[in-house]
Amino acid sequence: MTNNDILRRIRYIFDLSDSKMIGVFKSADHQVTRAQVSDWLKPEEDSEYKNCTDTQMAYFLNGFINERRGRREGDQAKPESTLNNNLIFKKLTIALNLKSDDVLETLELAGFKLGKHELSAFFRKPNNKHFRECKDQVLRNFLKGLQVRFPKEEQPVPKKTFEWKPLADK
Template sequence: MNNNDRLLRLRYAVDIKDSDMVKAFELGGHPVSREEVREMLTRNHDARSTEDKENVYLKAVNNQVLDAFLNGYITLKRGPQKEQKDIPQQKSKEIKHINNVLLKKIKIALFLTSEDMLAIFAEAGIYPTKGELGAILRKEGHRNFKPCGDKYARNFLKGLGLVYRKDGNHS
């Protein structure tokens, strides 16, 4: 699963409109046009082998671009953060575990509790313990940090879509 897949799955899970995606990218400090968003979400059918067709998009999304979108999505859903004058803004450093970042930032943007997240996983047929979820949500470098695999991220996004469509919660 690449970042384009993550972005596409998130978009469909919580029904994010094109205009909101453009706005989230802008709020995250990475302005894009509607056409660029569509290219990020459109598979390239001219890929050479059939294996490549599944994960090749017209415009690739790297970890920093996805992180910018997620930051903007948080701002879009929760409103701008109150400025803290004493703390300088840090540039995003290299992101190794984007699935962990994805789960953390979706949790923040959608006001989810750990219990909500466990229920979303359960909806997709995955049953992590509260401890496993806590390890995934920890900061990288913490002694109990656990990398989140594609299977967990994919199933979380699947469960999120099932929960949001069933409850009628839309962004």
């Protein structure tokens, strides 16, 4: 999965407008423009499509953590220069304050079964002998489960008000 795919899905799941997306970046002390956000969200076939770099995605995820959990005291987390699915998965679970049981339930909502030990292997350090690389399939199903877990609140339909006017006399 590309950073742009993940960005698009997160935007859709949490119903983030362009200005909210800019705010997420800003909460990680990074300035982006509406044009940049728009170019990252365009389909790959579009001529104005731009790749979202790992550093930009890391800024977004750090900002998402700040938005959802609150900004921590002191220095902010430095954005990683290279991201992988394991880091993205970890940052999303931190932002959403999900425990391992919550993550497993979320994966099950997408029809994907995973054991507790398999899940913990994704969050280990890469040099640990039990570390396991998070494949696109796992991350894709996690995002799909988040979509079920956090449904968009239905917007109230505005009531139409009709003003009664008598017919004009002829």
